[in-house]
Amino acid sequence: MKKKRKNRSGGQQRPQHAPQAKQNETFQPQAAEQISPVEKQPSGLAGQPAPAPLPRDEAPRAEAPQVNPAPVQPQTAPLLPKAEKQPKLSSSAGLGTPLTLASAPHLTTRDTTRTLMLDVLIALMPALLFSGCYFFGPRAFLVSLVSAAGCVGFEALFCLLTRRRQTAGDLSAAVTGVLLAFTLPAGVPYWAVLLGDFFAIVVVKQLFGGLGKNFLNPALAGRAFLFSFPAVMTAFPAVRSWEGLSIDAQSAATPMAALHAGSLPSASLLEMFTGVRSGALGEVSAALLLLGGLYLLVRRVIKLRIPLSFLGTVAVLSWCFPQGGNSSLDWTLYSLMGGGLLLAALFMATDFTTSPVTFWGQVVYGVGCGALTVFLRTFGSYPEGVGFAVLMMNLLAWLIDRASLALRRAWRQRKEARA
Amino acid sequence: MFSIFSGGIRPAQRKKATGQLPFRPMEQPPAQVVLPLAGAGTASAVPLVVPGDRVRAGQKLADAVPGQAAVHASVSGTVAAVEPRQQIRGGAALSAVIDSDGTNTPVASPAWRRVDKDASPASLRPGELADIAAQAGLTAMDGTGRPLSQLLRDAMGKADALLIDGTESEPYVTSRRRLMADRPEAVLGGVRLLMQALSLPRATLALEGSQYDAVAALRSYLPLRGGDIELRLLRSRYPQPLTFHQEGRALFTVCSAAALWDAVYRGQALTHRIITVAGSAVARPANLLVPIGTPVSDLIREAGGWKEEPVRLVAGGPMTGKAQFDLTAPVTGETRALLALSAADLYPSIRPESPCLRCGRCVEVCPAGLAPLFLHLYVRSGQWEALEREQISACTECGACAYVCPAHLRLVHSIRVGKRRLSGAAGRREADHEEEA
Known part of the structure; x- marks a missing residue:
């Protein structure tokens, strides 16, 4: 409870100006607060460069000027908030201006969480536009919009109710919403969409600490939750079966179902590539998903290693073990473009929070995703296994990180010992 | 912006203002210089002068002690005081304060x-x-x-x-x-x-x-x-x-x-060095040949004074330099630059912190092969033992991690806090003085 209160204040209600020596009375309560724990949320002030409050003796410049008392830097204020007045200065040129203090570096990138998430949204747009204008009609737009709005709404509501810092603006919830919609059939009822949103944002993301702390990909977890309603999740309408807002509820066989049965789907390879086939709302067009992935790579939002190791593993395993007596080439190409593989490899497995951070950790993670995908597709009772494969590897992400960092340390120690 | 495999970043260079300006001596030499005789906290060198002494440029003020080079007067004049003075690296150090006589009479030999x-x-x-x-x-x-x-x-x-x-x-x-x-x-x-x-x-x-x-x-x-x-x-x-x-x-x-x-x-002792005075808060950025010991404020004046409001004054480069609050602090032989950064220069770095995304960019750029996001996490949650296991001491505080962080986490600051905690009270004073501008 106490912690939460601190969280909310996030430093924002603390006095901004460096207390001068005379104002000791006003300063005391703050000093008492600063002795308390380190884990206080470092949200910082808008436009305030001083880092998070830390115990007094840990501050980087606890050393106050001992001799030259001119600029008062009180010993009790290890981290100067906003402005330190320069009370007396000999020189001309208006050297009496407030200066801020902070640890180096004094320059940082312009990227923020929001710009990264915006890039992901932009990368999803081609697939969404074609889906809405051509494959599944305006209902695809509506489902995506409802889902994104639902996620942002639940996030905002949760932050409001729990008095956390409002994070709905960082667009990560919107990305979750669109990604969740992409994995659903276009004819999905709206209550199911909102239910998935609720599970994804509130249960999977916020209850575990919000952005950066969830251990499962919220969109995939929301989708997995919706499998409680199999009738909803398997009614894939055929492409171009829409008429205005309504869509043919008749479920068409997806290419993945055919693959699961060990035969090649009726759609040609070109149709698979362009997306003229039945499937979930955003997953049908390989070309448009690749276009979005390319955008993310160029913008350096994601790195190639997870998608490459993921798709590479699937390709190798499909090539080695084609099912139903089909040729290796056909089977591999259909496997790569079938189901939600490209969507998962480019947009879901590369989710920052639930993937490892080290280079080799990411490669292992991608290989694991690929191997599990092929395993689940071949031996699972449900045609598509990509989502569950990624979820399972999400659970291992921290473990992979720990292991790869431990290996890195061991390697470094060995190198040092040799030198 | 940053390379793919081997760590490091490519920040925007921002060197257009001064890159092609030949260095020049100061038009208005400092009236007073402050020469620290010892790194604060290290064994103090015995001053060879007392207040009132006349000194010539290049005259020795203190002998070398282990870890600290000899100190020479950078101007000629009168010793006004030998007392502790605020230094740009933080803290005070015993310094000789010399009132310049403006002639710069060198030592005979x-x-x-x-x-x-x-x-x-x-x-x-x-x-x-x-x-x-x-x-x-x-x-x-x-x-x-x-x-x-x-x-x-x-x-x-x-x-x-x-x-x-x-x-x-x-x-x-x-x-x-x-x-x-x-x-x-x-x-x-x-x-x-x-x-x-x-x-x-x-x-x-x-x-x-x-x-x-x-x-x-x-x-x-x-x-x-x-x-x-x-x-x-x-x-x-x-x-x-x-x-x-x-x-x-x-x-x-x-x-x-x-x-x-x-x-x-x-036959010249180390008395001068070239310092870049830049940043959009100064009117005339320049490369100056500066007598060591010149107060920061004189450098600002030499660079034409303020053009806009300086939000931060950094002694050293923007990635590792120290923010200054006392403009009477003198520059040293280690000071590469003096940067008066305006709000526009600083802009992204003064954004508030947001939660860590675990994007792994800090791991990507760390030249020491560390995982700064975990160090940050351990420091902020007080898991001090874990820091040692993660080899926090291998960090050189280059600042590449904090530069690329999209959440704008103060990673270097956290790491410093962790290092200091580990080095304990005994090591604390040394840690203070290792870092210079």
Whole structure:
């Protein structure tokens, strides 16, 4: 409870100006607060460069000027908030201006969480536009919009109710919403969409600490939750079966179902590539998903290693073990473009929070995703296994990180010992 | 913005304002200089002067003590006080305060044998060069402030390669570039002296392709190929991997090389250095030849005063430099630059922190192969033992992680907090003084 209160204040209600020596009375309560724990949320002030409050003796410049008392830097204020007045200065040129203090570096990138998430949204747009204008009609737009709005709404509501810092603006919830919609059939009822949103944002993301702390990909977890309603999740309408807002509820066989049965789907390879086939709302067009992935790579939002190791593993395993007596080439190409593989490899497995951070950790993670995908597709009772494969590897992400960092340390120690 | 595999970043250079300006002496020399006689906290050197003494430029003020080079007066005048004064690296240090008489009368002759200008480096014994470096109070001029003589003696006979570092990959800083471009003969002569001091037949001078005028100036003094000094051009990248410590290789800066040349052939102690004064808050950014000990405020005045409101004043490069709050603090031989940064310069770095995304960019760019996001997590949650396991001491505080963090986490700050916690109360004071501008 106490912690939460601190969280909310996030430093924002603390006095901004460096207390001068005379104002000791006003300063005391703050000093008492600063002795308390380190884990206080470092949200910082808008436009305030001083880092998070830390115990007094840990501050980087606890050393106050001992001799030259001119600029008062009180010993009790290890981290100067906003402005330190320069009370007396000999020189001309208006050297009496407030200066801020902070640890180096004094320059940082312009990227923020929001710009990264915006890039992901932009990368999803081609697939969404074609889906809405051509494959599944305006209902695809509506489902995506409802889902994104639902996620942002639940996030905002949760932050409001729990008095956390409002994070709905960082667009990560919107990305979750669109990604969740992409994995659903276009004819999905709206209550199911909102239910998935609720599970994804509130249960999977916020209850575990919000952005950066969830251990499962919220969109995939929301989708997995919706499998409680199999009738909803398997009614894939055929492409171009829409008429205005309504869509043919008749479920068409997806290419993945055919693959699961060990035969090649009726759609040609070109149709698979362009997306003229039945499937979930955003997953049908390989070309448009690749276009979005390319955008993310160029913008350096994601790195190639997870998608490459993921798709590479699937390709190798499909090539080695084609099912139903089909040729290796056909089977591999259909496997790569079938189901939600490209969507998962480019947009879901590369989710920052639930993937490892080290280079080799990411490669292992991608290989694991690929191997599990092929395993689940071949031996699972449900045609598509990509989502569950990624979820399972999400659970291992921290473990992979720990292991790869431990290996890195061991390697470094060995190198040092040799030198 | 940052390279893919081997760590490091490529920040925007922001060197246009000063890159092509030749360095110049100050138009308005400082009326008073403050020369720290010892690194605060280290064994204090015994001052050789008392208040009221008249001193000449280049006169010794304090002898060398282990880890600290000798200190010389950078102007002539009267000693006003010997007392602790605020330093730019933080904390106060015993300093000699000298009121300048404006004449800059040099000492009659230096304490060491002055070498004729035409004499070749081979006429000097290696040990003699180290002695001159000690007498002249030369330092590494790489930010650490270690005495050059000590480094030379440590490397003698052990180093089999010599690398001279002319790179400056931090944004804004152009002092080395101007030194190389405007005094190439001093730099190359100094490199040859260093080769002689270490008895090595050749040396490599590393510099960045973006320092093109420095490259052209140095090239004009060197044969196209087969010379004793090889120029190695690098792409701008921060931090420069070539300049990392390597076993069996001696590493010196171009500033030290030029200072050694000045000491040997001109009999000058280390009393001046080139400092880049830049940032959009100063009216006339410049590369200034500054007497060591000049207060920061005099440099600002020399650069035309404030053009807009300075939000932060940084002594050193923007990636590792220290923010200043006291404009009376004097610059030292280690100060590469003085940056008056406006809100626009700083803008993204003063954004509030947001939660860590675990995007892994910090891991990507860390030249030490650490995972700063975990160090940050452990520090903020007080898991001090985990820090040791993660080898936090391998961090060089280059700042690349904090630069790329999209959540704008103060990663370097957290790491410093963790390091200091681990080093404990005993190590705390040393840690204070290791970092200089």
